[in-house]
């Protein structure tokens with residue numbers, strides 16, 4: 001089994017701060033959370049719309065990328081996003097863990113996608129960041145700020161941070 005599945009499940013079930021007995025907590029969607037979980041809603045509605053995001057960062061958490069950093073990077077980045085107030089609203093940035101992209105040599109790989117169906121900036125869509133386990137929290141803060149302000153990432157940060165892509169002409 002891919003380690004990302006194990007990691008994702010474990011983090012959603014236990015997380016760093018699961019709901020304790022008799023504690024009442026609402027998740028980002030405003031649903032009450034099941035005891036022992038970080039975000040699992042008590043009332044499951046399969047047709048409920050997902051929450052808007054402007055930018056989705058797909059962070060590889062599979063075997064090689066997941067081991068590249070010493071910490072749970074996705075949780076760390078979510079905390080930073082929260083601190084910056086970008087975890088909700090029009091410019092929301094969402095982090096999701098993924099399995100292997102087959103690009104392990106660039107670990108820890110993070111794909112930037114923009115919600116071009118809504119207010120996402122197509123210039124920042126389908127960008128691939130490499131060696132992100134080496135990014136400091138301040139580097140991430142800068143990236144989040146640039147994304148939320150619709151600055152064009154390839155013009156703002158060093159080109160060495162991007163994975164080159166072969167393009168068919």
Ligand code: FES
Nearest residue numbers: 060065100101104
């Ligand atoms: S483990 Fe991340 S690209 Fe392979």
